Amino acid sequence: MTDAPYPNPAAASLRRLLARPGLVMMPCCFDALSARLIEQAGFELTFLSGFAASASRIGAPDLGLMSFGEVRDQARNVMEAINIPMMVDGDTGYGNPMNVLRTVEGFARAGCAGVMIEDQVAPKRCGHTQGKAVVDREEAFDRIRAAVEARGRADIVLKARTDARRTHGLAEAIERAQTFTELGAEMVFIEEPLDIDEMRTICKEVPGAMVANMLEGGQTPILPPAQLEELGFKVAAYPLAALSAAMQAMVGTLAALKAGKDHTGGLMPFAELRDRIGFNAYYETEARYSRRDSTFRRT
Structure with a gap:
């Protein structure tokens, strides 16, 4: 008989959200302030976006440059500012399955509600940019096996992601996602479906809580929440809405200030x-x- 995993109230809160009828909208944060604004707007779940956190913390693109320690530190800062559950981007697990074990357990013990582990080749890349590649099936499955083992030590919701759609086709992405759920992933994310038919097929063929990535300007169509729910998605992630809006506002204000114009209109x-x-x-x-x-x- 094994001991019960290290308890995690945030994971329990996230599971209650997933068990509830309807779509869960998940705007992504990048720091404590953005997460607080998401909570103040009435959302019940957020996600520490790797893309946005890398931009905010180190001013660099999401190309695997941030370390596990930096991401965990950023996550802790965010969680101290909010009362809603927060998921975190665990990238590829930062190494082999032993690293995945440490990564997932570390985020769980830090109080993150959930963690995403993906099948990209390390160092990973943003899913809608050039140059990404995925590992072979067995290496991808080993990452999820290790994540599930870590969850047995410290509770956390496991979200498994595959980027195989672009490089290997939709059928391969679906087969990987199906295996992820068989191995124990509670949430599944197939990156970069190209149209509504592909999105519908994904939800039909893959069990578990399906995540739609609503990246403005990306490859996947941006659909209203009601349509996403009708297709079968459980969670809608908005990875860059907050970051992009903040950057646009800052660039405009600073340009006006530099030009000697009135910069106060948008403050x-x-x-x-x-x-x-x-x-x-x-x-x-x-x-x-x-x-x-x-x-x-x-x-």
Whole structure:
């Protein structure tokens, strides 16, 4: 008899979301502030995007440059700022199956609700950019086997991803995804279906909670949530919506400032900015303790 895995309340929360009827919308974050804004907007789940986190933390493209330690540190910072569950991009597991074991268990013990492990050749690349390749089937399956073993030590929701659609065709991608679920993956993500028919086929042929990647400007059609649910998807990920919007706003504001023009039109009011960051909540808490301190001093 084996011991129960290290408990993870965030994983339990994510499983409750997946068990609920309807599509779960998952805007992706890149730091603590973006995650807090996602929660404030009323979303119940977020994902620390590898693309967005790499851009935010090290100012570099998502080409496998960030280490496991850097991603875990970023994840911890984000989770301290929010109360909703957060998944994390585990890339290829950062090495062989032994590395996958450490990666998945490490994210679980850090409190991440879920982790994504993919079948790309390391160093991985963004799924909608050039030059990506996938490992052979057995190496891909070994990564998921190792991830499942790690989940037995520390609980976490496992999301398995395949990028085989571009390099090997849809049938190979589906077969890999089917095996991922047989091995124990709870969520499945086939990257880069090219049209609605392929998206429908994926949901029909692969069991488990299917993830749609709604990358604006990518290869997969951007569909409304109701249509994604009708096709059979359980989760809709929006990997770059927050990052792209933030970058667009910053570039425009800085250009206006550089040109000596009025740059204030697109700014958030200072009072709202302070409130969203948490100044008002801080002051309210501070006031409670200040009252207690004065009562203590009087007595």
